[in-house]
Amino acid sequence: xxxxxxxxxxxxxxxxxxxxxxxxxxDSGTAEAVIDAAVAENxxxxxxxxxxxxxxxxxxxxxxxARKLGESSPIPVAIHLDHGASLDQIRKAIDLGFTSVMLDGxxxxxxxxxxxxxxxxxxxxxxGLSIEGxxxxxxxxxxxxxxxxDPAEAELFARETGVDALAVAVGTAHxxxxxxxxxxxxxxxxxxxxxKIPMVLHGGSDTPRDKVRAIVRCGFAKVNIxxxxxxxxxxxxxxTLNEMDAKFKPVDLILKxxxxxxxxxxxxxxxxxxx
Numbered sequence: 001x002x003x004x005x006x007x008x009x010x011x012x013x014x015x016x017x018x019x020x021x022x023x024x025x026x027d028s029g030t031a032e033a034v035i036d037a038a039v040a041e042n043x044x045x046x047x048x049x050x051x052x053x054x055x056x057x058x059x060x061x062x063x064x065x066a067r068k069l070g071e072s073s074p075i076p077v078a079i080h081l082d083h084g085a086s087l088d089q090i091r092k093a094i095d096l097g098f099t100s101v102m103l104d105g106x107x108x109x110x111x112x113x114x115x116x117x118x119x120x121x122x123x124x125x126x127x128g129l130s131i132e133g134x135x136x137x138x139x140x141x142x143x144x145x146x147x148x149x150d151p152a153e154a155e156l157f158a159r160e161t162g163v164d165a166l167a168v169a170v171g172t173a174h175x176x177x178x179x180x181x182x183x184x185x186x187x188x189x190x191x192x193x194x195x196k197i198p199m200v201l202h203g204g205s206d207t208p209r210d211k212v213r214a215i216v217r218c219g220f221a222k223v224n225i226x227x228x229x230x231x232x233x234x235x236x237x238x239x240t241l242n243e244m245d246a247k248f249k250p251v252d253l254i255l256k257x258x259x260x261x262x263x264x265x266x267x268x269x270x271x272x273x274x275x
Contacts, residue, residue, distance in 0.1 A: 005099050009076050013221035021269055033233065033266060035069050037266035038270055084104060099130070113135065134202075151194050154194060185214045240258065
């Protein structure tokens with residue numbers, strides 16, 4: 001199956017009231033885990049990397065590997081830049097072979113966010129990529145929560161920028177929660193009435209599943225998962241190392257059970273959000 005953009009997989013998911021999972025990967029093991037999971041569930045997949053990795057010395061090799069995995073899989077796979085921080089990063093992602101990007105101007109004023117995102121849309125679309133924007137900042141879980149996105153502002157942003165997908169703040173946060181999040185399905189519904197492009201839920205990890213499903217039913221066709229998936233991977237590596245008791249084992253054999261564990265975790269999420 002060929003690599004795809006968000007435009008080729010998200011509109012149908014929104015119509016069906018389902019979501020395509022976007023997993024953050026950082027090495028061959030995490031990439032293989034989610035590819036295996038999506039293939040097992042026969043669902044499209046978004047492989048994404050956080051913008052910090054754009055500065056990684058071997059990012060070109062990492063993306064080449066992801067493209068190869070996507071091209072050889074029987075499902076549609078998008079390679080997406082998560083939380084792109086500048087127009088230069090968008091350009092770099094194009095050069096590296098991403099099929100989709102995000103430009104996150106959510107900490108800017110509404111006017112500034114619209115302006116820089118509009119420029120990002122022009123750059124991405126000219127190169128044949130899809131692009132995601134964000135209106136209403138989704139914070140890390142250790143920071144002060146920001147207000148929910150304003151539905152009227154979300155409508156204006158979508159219309160003025162021409163983004164293909166829109167991340168909206170509905171009360172979630174990135175990372176594991178220290179207290180129960182105040183997720184608003186009502187805000188999700190209100191935005192859905194005004195914004196007809198696919199919307200995106202950031203902070204999918206550790207969010208109560210019933211809330212995630214309800215928000216997906218509102219038209220949030222992309223759900224980002226990073227923390228809980230990568231934690232499952234890390235914990236299995238830790239278990240394997242402890243079991244070895246300082247003995248030697250080839251690295252690929254150390255990673256094998258971690259890949260299987262993370263893949264099973266990812267498959268469960270993909271199945272839940274694809275029902």
